[in-house]
Amino acid sequence: MTIRTLVFLAIVALSKRLVAQDTTRLGGRLDSATQAVVMRSVDSARTRGLPVEPLVDKALEGATKRAAGPRIQAAVSALLRRLELARDALAPTPGPRDIAAGADALAYGATREALATMRAIRPNESVAVPLGVLTQLVASGVSVARATRAVADLLRRGARDEQLIALNEDVRSYVAAGASPEAALDVRARGLTAVLPPAGGAAVAGDVSAPGTSALGGAKKP
Numbered sequence: 001m002t003i004r005t006l007v008f009l010a011i012v013a014l015s016k017r018l019v020a021q022d023t024t025r026l027g028g029r030l031d032s033a034t035q036a037v038v039m040r041s042v043d044s045a046r047t048r049g050l051p052v053e054p055l056v057d058k059a060l061e062g063a064t065k066r067a068a069g070p071r072i073q074a075a076v077s078a079l080l081r082r083l084e085l086a087r088d089a090l091a092p093t094p095g096p097r098d099i100a101a102g103a104d105a106l107a108y109g110a111t112r113e114a115l116a117t118m119r120a121i122r123p124n125e126s127v128a129v130p131l132g133v134l135t136q137l138v139a140s141g142v143s144v145a146r147a148t149r150a151v152a153d154l155l156r157r158g159a160r161d162e163q164l165i166a167l168n169e170d171v172r173s174y175v176a177a178g179a180s181p182e183a184a185l186d187v188r189a190r191g192l193t194a195v196l197p198p199a200g201g202a203a204v205a206g207d208v209s210a211p212g213t214s215a216l217g218g219a220k221k222p
Helices: 003-026 030-048 055-063 070-091 096-107 112-121 128-139 145-157 161-176 181-193
Strands: none
Touching: 003 030, 003 055, 003 096, 003 145, 030 055, 030 070, 055 070, 055 096, 055 181, 070 112, 096 112, 112 128, 112 181, 128 145, 145 161, 145 181, 161 181
16 A cells, blocks of 8 residues: 555545544434535534634534525525635735634625734734634724724834734723714724834833823723
8 A cells, every 4th residue: 555545545434534523413403404515514614724623613503593495504504605705815824813803804894904904913922812803893893994093003103913912992982881883992902002103113121011000001982
């Protein structure tokens, strides 16, 4: 038996184990027709090099909500298309987290161009957090265009993931307290921009990680 044959058999065996794992997670949660459709989507994703966990999670979410089989099938199929669109927009080598975050952003109205912009700004780093923050801002009520501009601008200025996460938490907090989503974003984005270098500039000493903190360490008020 040749090495090539052994490698092929190993790949086949691994694929069967992965399919078995996915089937086990779904076991008994879906009707047979829906499970067959979901597993075809999972197999297709794996063949295309796409993450499969989001598809299984989507099917399980539908089952938990007692959604009808056809609705679960449609949701999983739509997610598969978004995963592929996200992978292409985030080329050349996006990781699974990037692809999943991109698919979520697309579901909330972000464009493929927005995803490509994030990748262009961060060509060699993960964009999962920036895309996740964009999605959360839109979920909080910020328009897609405004959220995209804000996140892209902060990335160009060198904002770190933890700074973006803190900004998002601040926005959600102020929206919960009654502020308008875009006003909350404007205030927090200005606060973070004030401690970041100009777009394309180098970070300077004294930068802080939270958008709600001034360069002198005092908490800013909206």
